[in-house]
Amino acid sequence: MSTINEHVRYSQDHEWVRIEGKKAYVGISDHAQAELGEIVYVELPPVGERYEQGEEISTVESVKAASAIINPIAGVVSEVNEQLDGSPELINEDCYTAHLYVLSDFDQGQYDGLLDPQAYATFLATL
């Protein structure tokens, strides 16, 4: 059974978003990291670039496959988690602290439209 963090919202593509003030942290869910298996490489997006909701923003590569990360809400990339460069396994260890990138000027409306933890749990049960 995968862990569902209570303080984030989820997309159906298994990304999570956590809002802290003017920053929106984005990462992948426990379900996603478990499906991918051991992660060996993370391609991080360029800082300063604006991405729309649903746009392919980066790639996470595991021993099984390379998977696209679909940006869950529109915004400008203000920071990336550079720790992942050398230690991509941090995502496997704790996917809710190891975010991929941070968005500024994000779309609050789109965030509100994401799945809340309970809705995401229901969604996972249908897979």
Added chain:
Amino acid sequence: MSEPLLIDLSKRGRKAYCYPPLDLPRGFDQALPDLPEHLTRQKPARLPEVAELDVVRHFTRLSNLVHGVDNGMYPLGSCTMKYNPKLGEHIAAMEQFTHIHPLQDISTVQGCLSVMYNLLEDLSSITGMSWGSLQPCAGAHGEYTGLKMISAYFLEKGETQRRRVLIPVSAHGTNPASAAVVGFDVVEVKSNKDGLVDIEDLAPKLDETVAALMLTNPNTLGLFEKEILTISEMVHDVGGLLYYDGANLNAIMGMATPGDMGFDVLHLNLHKTFSTPHGGGGPGSGPVMVNDRLRPFLPKPDIELTDSGYVYRWDGEQSIGKVSMFWGNFLVALRAYVYILRMGSEGIKAASQHAVLNANYLAAKIGERIAIPYGKRAMHEFVASAKALRHENGTTAQDLAKTLIDEGYHPPTVYFPLLVEEALMFEPTESESVESLDRFVEAFFRVLDLAERDPEYLKEAPHHTPVGRLDEVRAVKEPELRY
């Protein structure tokens, strides 16, 4: 027992050669041009120094550790690991073929040119296309060549806005890679609940920016794309072309052709479908075949039969040019030609029929114990899922595959296609007898029994090989590429 590297067997001064005394005049090397200092070796290369017997034993032991189709079944999905008849090896080793050079006068190699010409004729008839080129040296090289021709075709027509290539999510990973290398933008097409191309997802993606749709039929789930005629009409209606990935041709030979399905260009894998050796580095051969529309864009030179024999044609002005040195992997093409001649048209058709029969037999048996999400009726391969087992006790497709190695089998393809969780993709090929398939099923069921009884044991598998479970993560993150 693991085998040491040759360099670890090395003892200084031990050697397997004996040169005659130097009979060149002193100072002969002074006549050589001066090489820049930084390019001259300052100390001798560190090469293994071993006796001839050491070399023979080393490679004989290694050859005994290898698993190939000559040792046992090799149901690696999408790879068509069929038996490679020894007749092909015998003929390809004849000095009439091995002692020639691609630059010698063509009047002295008419036989070889006839092999290439006749093979292209046979491949044209098997695929329903007009003509082709044997130059590409592997499947992905064929994809690259085919896409280059598509690009040249639209350049010629002035339709340079066609930069998008549509590729179903079930496609082989090489398809999007090849399209990206040629400079196209890749657009994914979804699959429907039956595992086939989702026409409703395809339709809105089709417009005048589409260069091509790349498709494998049957697809990687082993399912025949039944709507192929509708799909090809839709793509052609917006002016796009259809590319056929020939990786799964082994399912349909003699019964259907990509040409009849509406494809404009395709590549074949002679090393899969036409029974030439592969695995462990090839060499492969990935001919491209085209219809009349793309024929002018084929790589050159073309081969033509004239009154005075076979000649090379270098004058194709729209040709994309050469894509490999000389004429591709000629000896591989030769083996494929031997295979086709020996099988005949009825034999080629029977090969596909038996490949489909074997896959369905295996699916029916294996499906008794493990889920086959897209149905047990397949073409030449099928995809099972270890999802339930993983949820039950953590046993993954990888664990099952590694434990099968202990049973003396090469595992099926795992984690592909991505549509199926914990995928195990089986392709038995036509080479296996019913007894052989039954033995494989028994072995697979023993592995499943073990998974239920002792899942921890599977986590460490394989147990009876020279090396056990390899650390794939470390292999990716810290590759050691040299000694």
